Amino acid sequence: MSKTTRMTKQKKVILDILRHSDCHPSADWVYEQARKSIPDISLGTVYRNLNVLRDAGHILELNYGSTYSRYDGNPKNHYHFYCEKCHQLFDVKIPVYEGLDKLVKETTGFEVKSHRMEFYGICNECKDLMMSPSVI
Template structure:
């Protein structure tokens, strides 16, 4: 069992921001939202606390390369869809394939404890626009 870590005011606000949205925001977006509660909070504080919350498994970090880090307040096992056109990241509402862990374990000959799965393609909004380009969603900037 992990020792309990102190939940600072800044950490609590960041966690609340993440748990109140489903848009998988960037640190910059979280910073803008947190400033509504704590105007003097710094971007460095946001980054430090995000890393702490990831290490404590309070949130998930979705890392899609050096320029594409997003955060998710939902720590339960679930899948994501990433739009290659607008960059939106969304949860995929489908059952988690728990048997996949066992199948992978047989192939690798070891213990598979968890898995992460992302789907990539073009979201409905981009398809509907017929040109494949959508203005960035509010939480992507």
């Protein structure tokens, strides 16, 4: 955390939830999980702490055009796959292509700090369900 932001019990619980989850949850899901450790935590407190953790660079906020954001406990640059059928979000475990940052800078002159890339399609589980014969 930065020097001006202290690690409160609420921030620690929220950060632990996100660091130990690979489902890229919504704030509501984080809130439900946090209530197991801190029963009197409010949804507003969860949202405020998610914003503080995001602004401090400890988590990522991901928005995929829905009415809510999803959160990622891994703040390092990495790629995601979004299943258009079940709406799950998966980490894609491939190396980040740093050459892309250089190409953008060479082409535009822009100073790239990082980039975000998502892949869209159908996950294996949904693909298998679509391929299996219907059960009557």
